[in-house]
Amino acid sequence: MKITQILTHPGGAHKDEFLACCVLAAVHGCGIVRREPEQSDLDDVAMAVVDVGGEHEPSRSNFDHHQFPRDHEPICALSLVLMDLGIYEDAKNFCDWLETAERFDVTGPISTAKWLGVERDALARLVSPIDITLLRRFAKSSSLESGEPLYEVMRWIGEDLLEFVKSLRERLEFVAAHASIWEVGDVKVLFMPRTEPMPEEASAGLGRYLESIGMEKEVAGMVYPDRRGSGYGLSRFNDDPRFDFTRIEVEDDVHFAHARGFVAKASASDEGRLRELLDLAKVE
Structure with missing residues (x-):
């Protein structure tokens, strides 16, 4: 009308x-x-x-x-x-x-x-x-x-x-089609792989997606493509204290770790290596 x-x-x-x-x-x-x-x-x-x-x-x-x-x-x-x-x-x-x-x-x-x-x-x-x-x-x-x-x-x-x-809405459908949940020891992490074409904001909508599937209280961290480089960002979800990314700042393939420990950027793109970094960043 x-x-x-x-x-x-x-x-x-x-x-x-x-x-x-x-x-x-x-x-x-x-x-x-x-x-x-x-x-x-x-x-x-x-x-x-x-x-x-x-x-x-x-x-x-x-x-x-x-x-x-x-x-x-x-x-x-x-x-x-x-x-x-x-x-x-x-x-x-x-x-x-x-x-x-x-x-x-x-x-x-x-x-x-x-x-x-x-x-x-x-x-x-x-x-x-x-x-x-x-x-x-x-x-x-x-x-x-x-x-x-x-x-x-x-x-x-x-x-x-x-x-x-x-x-x-489109972003949530995109995330649902590509994202997966990793088990890093006893901690759950949302992983968003790099895709072609790559969304302008790779991490946008990830939190909403977790809410939509009822896992916002279970997931402690997120891994997603770094929009400024070929690597990945690693971050806490909802500031979960089970990850402290200052613990991986000495790693050769980590080029940034925030002093407060809630986010890091790594040049690593191999999923196995990303899992290793998450394991090193875990707070026992």
Whole structure:
């Protein structure tokens, strides 16, 4: 369905409708207006009505959540747009901030802080001038069109969000097809071999992959192609203390070992040698 205009409410702006508009702008490239909707807007399938209007009717391009009952699972306008695009579950799994944003919008800061297990003022300490300025400038706008600075920033945000979710899904599928779990004594290590073509970030997605197969608490280390050379990087996973890579800094084929012991770089490419280095780095 081709959207020709995005409509959201006037007045104060919040992160959920701002991001929903960002995503829709990235997909459709159409203008944004901020005003109360009329019935004709709700009936117009080419008008995306976001976070206002009292309807969640994706077939009519209406994405409001305020009419949901009090006991409904916290869900916001951004969630509804992502659902319509078919990527909500991946976004929920990959974007750690999404569930917090949903709860903050629906239940407020006090309830969200309690859910996170932090004090209310901890949330305020995480707000940056980026958040404040973008939402403030968006709130002051009655309309935005392609080519205007704020609109283009919003489109970038939407594009990057969509690309992150899409590319991480592809990356997880790639890792699943090529990675293996090594047993180094009694310790498990994730090994990602060098492939052709080689991904731009060889280690990207490895942690998410372990989470997806339920091994994030079992694996202590990772070995993956060094993007700056022909060798491999060796690192702790989740800063597991069972590896200290300063123990291998004296090895001839190790050209870097961080002083804190969490990562090393080796010119070695033979799997047998990499296993030896891991064994030497193990903390008994």
